[in-house]
Each structure stands twice: as C-alpha cells, then as structure tokens.
Amino acid sequence: MKLKGINVEAIRKDFPILKRKINGKSLIYFDNAATSQKPRQVINAISKYYSLYNANIHRTIHKLGVEATEAYENVRDKVVKFINAKHREEVLFVRNTTEAINLVAYSWGRANISKGDTILLTEMEHHSNIIPWQLLAKEKSANLKYIGITDDGFLKDDEIKEYLDNHPKILAITHVSNVLGTINPIKEIVRYAHKNGVIVLVDGAQSVPHMPVNVQDLDCDFLAFSSHKMLGPTGVGILYGKRELLENMEPFQGGGDMIKEVHLNYAKWNDLPWKFEAGTANIADVIGFGAAIDYLNKIGMENVRAHEVDLTSYALNKMSEIENLKIYGPIDVNYRCGVISFNIGNIHPHDVATILDSEGIAIRSGHHCAQPLMERLNVPAVNRASFYIYNTKEEIDIMVNVLKEIKEVFKI
Amino acid sequence: MSIYREKVIDHYKNPRNFGKLDNPDIEVKESNPLCGDDIELYIKLNTNGSVADVKFSGKGCALSIAAASVLTEIISGKKLKELKRLNKKDIIKALDLPDPGPTRIECLLLPIKALKLGLTEYLKREVSNSKS
Numbered sequence: 001m002k003l004k005g006i007n008v009e010a011i012r013k014d015f016p017i018l019k020r021k022i023n024g025k026s027l028i029y030f031d032n033a034a035t036s037q038k039p040r041q042v043i044n045a046i047s048k049y050y051s052l053y054n055a056n057i058h059r060t061i062h063k064l065g066v067e068a069t070e071a072y073e074n075v076r077d078k079v080v081k082f083i084n085a086k087h088r089e090e091v092l093f094v095r096n097t098t099e100a101i102n103l104v105a106y107s108w109g110r111a112n113i114s115k116g117d118t119i120l121l122t123e124m125e126h127h128s129n130i131i132p133w134q135l136l137a138k139e140k141s142a143n144l145k146y147i148g149i150t151d152d153g154f155l156k157d158d159e160i161k162e163y164l165d166n167h168p169k170i171l172a173i174t175h176v177s178n179v180l181g182t183i184n185p186i187k188e189i190v191r192y193a194h195k196n197g198v199i200v201l202v203d204g205a206q207s208v209p210h211m212p213v214n215v216q217d218l219d220c221d222f223l224a225f226s227s228h229k230m231l232g233p234t235g236v237g238i239l240y241g242k243r244e245l246l247e248n249m250e251p252f253q254g255g256g257d258m259i260k261e262v263h264l265n266y267a268k269w270n271d272l273p274w275k276f277e278a279g280t281a282n283i284a285d286v287i288g289f290g291a292a293i294d295y296l297n298k299i300g301m302e303n304v305r306a307h308e309v310d311l312t313s314y315a316l317n318k319m320s321e322i323e324n325l326k327i328y329g330p331i332d333v334n335y336r337c338g339v340i341s342f343n344i345g346n347i348h349p350h351d352v353a354t355i356l357d358s359e360g361i362a363i364r365s366g367h368h369c370a371q372p373l374m375e376r377l378n379v380p381a382v383n384r385a386s387f388y389i390y391n392t393k394e395e396i397d398i399m400v401n402v403l404k405e406i407k408e409v410f411k412i
Numbered sequence: 413m414s415i416y417r418e419k420v421i422d423h424y425k426n427p428r429n430f431g432k433l434d435n436p437d438i439e440v441k442e443s444n445p446l447c448g449d450d451i452e453l454y455i456k457l458n459t460n461g462s463v464a465d466v467k468f469s470g471k472g473c474a475l476s477i478a479a480a481s482v483l484t485e486i487i488s489g490k491k492l493k494e495l496k497r498l499n500k501k502d503i504i505k506a507l508d509l510p511d512p513g514p515t516r517i518e519c520l521l522l523p524i525k526a527l528k529l530g531l532t533e534y535l536k537r538e539v540s541n542s543k544s
Contacts, residue, residue, distance in 0.1 A: 348473030350447055351416070354516055358414060366446065380448030380471075409416050410474070411425060 006303045012390050014039040014295075025360030028395045033178050033206060033339050033386035034364055035228045038292075042231055045291035046284050057283055058257055058274070072283050075290035076273070082293050083223065084214040085240055089272035092239040092246075093286055097205040098128040100224030100239035101172070103276065104201055105132035107249040108222075109170075112199075115141040118168035120198070122147040122155055122184075123376050124177040127369040129203045133172060147173075149376060153180040153329035153336075164192055170199045175207035179368050179384065180329030181312075181339035183207070190219050199245070205229060209388075210308055210337050212301040215240055232292035233285040239276070246272050253278040304389055308338035311387045311396065315340055318400045324412055325403065328377060338387035341368075344403065345412040349383045352406060359402045361395075415516070416474065419508045423478035428485055431467045440530030441470075444522050449476045453526045455487075462491045473519050475512065480523035482506045487527070495531060498524060 012018050017037050020027045029037055049071065055064035057072050079091045094100045109132075113119065119133045123146050137144050145168065147159045164171065171193050176183050186202055193200045201222040207213055208223075209230030215223055222245070227236035241249075251258055251269055255278035260268040269275045296304065313333045319325055324345040330336045344352060349365030356363055364384045367374045374380065385399065433439075433454035443450035449472030456465040466487055468480045486506055487495055503520050504512070512520055 348447070348449075350473045350516070350519065351475070355416060367448070409421060411421070 006299055006307050006389060008307070008390060008392055011039075011299070014041065015390055016040055016043070018390060022360035022362075023358050028359075028361040028391075028398060030385040030387065030391065030395070030399065031362045031364050032388040032391075033229070033384065035234070036209065036231050036388050037390065038231055038233065038288075039295055041295050042233065042288045042291045046233060046288040049284050049287045054284075056280055068283055071287050071290070072281065075286050075293070078290050078293045079238055082297070083208065083238075083240060084216050086216055087243050090240055090243050090246065092241070092273045092276045093281055094237040094239050094276075095235060095282070096228070096237035097203060097224045097226045098132075098237070100222075100237050101129055101201065101203065102132045103239055103252040104172075104222050104224075104241070105136045107252050107276075108199070108245065109133075109136040110139075111248075111250060113137075113140045113142050113169055117142045118145050118166065119143070120145050120147065120163050120168035120171040120173075122173050123149045124153075124155070124180060124182065124370070124373050125172070125174055126178050126203065126205070127371070128205075129172050129174060129201075130372065142169075146372070149180075149182075149373075152331070153177070153182050155182075155184055160189060161192065164189075164196050164198055167196055168198055170201060172201040172203070174203040174205075175213070176210070176337045176339070177329065177370075177373075178206050178339065179341050179370050179373055179382065181336040181341070182330055183211075183335050183337060186220065187218050194219065206337060206339065209296075209304075211305040221245055227285065227289040227292060230292055231295055232289035235282045235285045236289045243272065246276070251275055251278065255279045257281070299389060307389060308387055309333050311391055311393065312336065312338045312340065314393050315385070315387070315396045315400075318396060319403070322400070322403055322407070324407065328382060339384060340386070341382040341384045343379060343382055344406060345410070347406065347410050347412070349381045351410075352383050352403075355406050355409070356399065356402055359398070361399050361402060363399075414510050415512050417508055420474055420478045423481040423507070424474040427468075427477055427481040429467050429481070429488075430469060432469055433465060433467050438530040438534045440526050440533065442522060442526035442529055444472075444476070444518055447473060447476070447519065449473060449519065449522055451476060451480050451523050451526050453480075453523070453530055455530065457492070460491075462489055463487050463495070468523070472522065475516055475519035476522045478507055479503050479520045480526075483523045483527065492531065492535075495527060498527065500524065 015037050053064045053067040055068045057069040076091050080088045085091055148156045175186050190200045199221045202220040204223045204225040208225040221242050223240040225238050228234040258270050258275050258278040260270050326343050328341040353365035366381050436454040437457045438455035441452045451470040454467045458464045466484045
C-alpha cells in the first residue's frame, strides 16, 4: 500500500491544547490510550451545532430539528463507512465502549446464556470487558474462562483453540491490549470461533483509533469502541453488531425514540438502529465525532498506523537502551500498537509519572483497569506511554532523557 | 523534580526503623488500593504512655515510604495525645517538601492514616479492658 505520510507539523497546529505549558514546559501528551486530544475541527463542530442548529432529533417538523437530525444520522453513515459495516442499521450510538459491551451482555447475554454455559475472555482484557460478563455469569450461573498470555505478551495459541473447541457461547476479546499493545489476530480467531459456533465480541477501543478496522473482513459479530480515544468528544461510543443478531435482541433501555407505538399495556419497538437508542441522544457529541472521523479520513488510517509504527519502534529502541528499564509486551512493532508499558527498576510508577509531569510529560501510571493482567505480569502497576498522530520523535527523546534523570535521582 | 529532594530519596533508600516488633501494643495495616501501597506500623508503649519503640514495614512509592520512615522518627518518645495531633503538615515539614499536589498527597497521608487507625483501635481496646 502506498503511504503519503503525515504532516505532523500541520496536524499539531490543529490541536489548541498542544500550545499549553505545563510547569513551564511544553506539553508532551503521551496518554492517548486513555483519551486523545481534540482538534479545533471537532471543537468547532460542537460549537456550531449549539450556536446554529441546536434542536432535538427525529420526529421534528421544524427547520432546526431537521438539520440536527440530518447531521446526527450523517455521522452514522460516516461510521458505517469508517468500519465498512454492511448496513447502517448495524451501527448504534451509545455512551462509550463500556456501555456497548454492557448492552451486549445485557440484551444478547440474558437471552442466550444459561446455567453452565461458558463465556470466554482473555487475561489481557480491560475491566470493561470483564465486569459485564462477571455480572452476567453470576446471574445465570454461567462459567468464565480466560485465555492465558505468554511471557512476551501474546495470547496462548493452544488455549485459543482448546477453549474454543469446548464451545463457549461467546468470546469477548480485545483487539489491542491497552497495556501490552499486543495486536491480537482477530480475523483468524473469529474464523476459528465461528467454526465452533461461537459468537465473537471485539473490544476495539484501542484498535479502531489507530489502524484500519474492517468489520466485514474481520467478520466479528460485535465491535465496541469510543469516540474520545480517536479525536472525538467524550460521551459517544459505537456498538457495531451484525443485523440478524441485533434484530433478535431485546432492547437495552426503554424510553423515548426506541419505540414505534406505545399503549398502556404494551409497546412495539422501533426499527434498528433506534431500538437501542432510548432517550435524547448525545447529539452534539455525535456531531463532533463526525468531525473526528472526517479528520482521520483526511489523514488516512494506514498513515495513522504507519506514523505510530515509526514512533513506537523509535521509542522501543531508545527505551531499551536504558539499563533496568523493563518493557512489557511484544517487541516486534508488527504485532503491537503505539502503547508502551514499562517499569524502571523497582521505582514506583507513580514516582515516575510525577517526575515526568514536572517536565510537562503526561503518561499514565497504575493498573490501567487491567488488574488481572497486572497479577499475571506480577507487578502492582506499570507506567504507560501511548502515542498518536501529533506526537514526534523529539518528544520521545525528551521523555527518554527524563527517564535517565529519574534513574540518577533514585540512584539506580 | 521538585518533590524528590534529597531528604525524600534518603528516607526512601534508607528507611529508618524498618522492620517488625514482637508483641507490639499497636499493630496496624493501612493500604491505598489505587497505588497498591501498604504500610504496617508496630508501636510499643512505655508505662507512661509514650512511644518506646516503633517500626514499620510495607511497600509503596518513594513518598509513602519516606513519609512512613520520617513518621517513625517524629513519634519516637512522644506521648499518645501528641500523636493524635499529628497531621500532614508535620510530615511535609519533616521531609522538607513543597506542596505535593492533590494526586500525591494520599501517598504522604497513608502512614498517618495507619497511625490514627492504630491509635483508635488501641484506645477502644483500653476502654473495654478497663470496663471488664
């Protein structure tokens, strides 16, 4: 594939926050796996909606309502194209990835999971792809099983096969680990799962913002992801689901907009996708998300990925030169995203993060909502630097220098 | 790097009174689930109610370990009612720190929280012992 490359200098000008000084230093934002920054195009789109055509959507006759409805539904079409869904009915707006997974665990899970059934997860899941299933398993007396990981941060191949051969009802699996950065071979896993009649939900929170994701190619049954990790505002998530599955699912929440007709004793549900969008939607932020998708499309997701591969391999090289610095997850950038978790000797990650912050560098430290994975890695916490389109090698150099200084301060 | 001054690093690398005590009058553990830090305090009292010996153990960041270490120095020889009056300012002053900010203050407070919890449990026990 031909890559046109990305113009980071021009991109940086679109992000007002990058002009901020932190403790007198230029902000270096390496906490993108938690949430990304927002370009002015997204901020302006939200502001424009509130300033020019703020109105509630659907079933509106007046001009503002028509414009708002059109803008909101246009974003759905953008998402459909962005992930190459087959039908627009397959793309639902929710609050975030967590809500998308809860929706499936509730609506699909409560109808399809019974006593003794197995729900298959992996050891590298975020809490948001564990807890909804724990709740379901408890309610239905179902079993949870976890595919283990190898020491270099990959899912264990033999366990994937073995556990899928035992016919769990569903596999809920992350596309990219938010700690290890591992890119899981979702397409192959889905193919094997489907051979065994297993439904697959993919947590795309860390993949969709950073690489091309094509749901028809992956053939996954559900895909969940969030706007705020891909330049868009908080409060918008996407659940993609195959039409025939969504059609057979009961609603998640009841209320306005999700019904066709309501009587005192019964109601008829609205068509897809609105059956799953009860109550007034987060119109402004959905519109903002549309601007984020436009922005990413303009760059091209192949270019986003290529830029991150470049930064990640550069950072892995520089960081591995630091003695006593341990990096978690795959070393080969073909199998990892722009997420680097690390520890320096036995220095507590909160100390590392505090010192980096004093130099204007924002990273994350802690368990990253993946406590089972921390147990597996046998560490209480890790530091995590994660990159995006506006980051540069110069910023990585600055971080690496501070990491070296930290070693001096702590005399290790 | 302002909060990681010499004194913090010194207490972190060479914690004072690190270890355990047999048959302490006060034994208490407090943890901070967010950081995974935990601190255990062991205190032996004289008959006049002052601190005869104190040790601590546990794991944590530089701030919580240094705070625990310096706390053991502060409370050595002090009377129980003096311990009750201790607060974060005493720790910040003893470690020669600037304001650690809202996210890290919890680390500094952990050893004091442990101490207060230990004192409350001890005094409750004393009251119930004197009643029986």
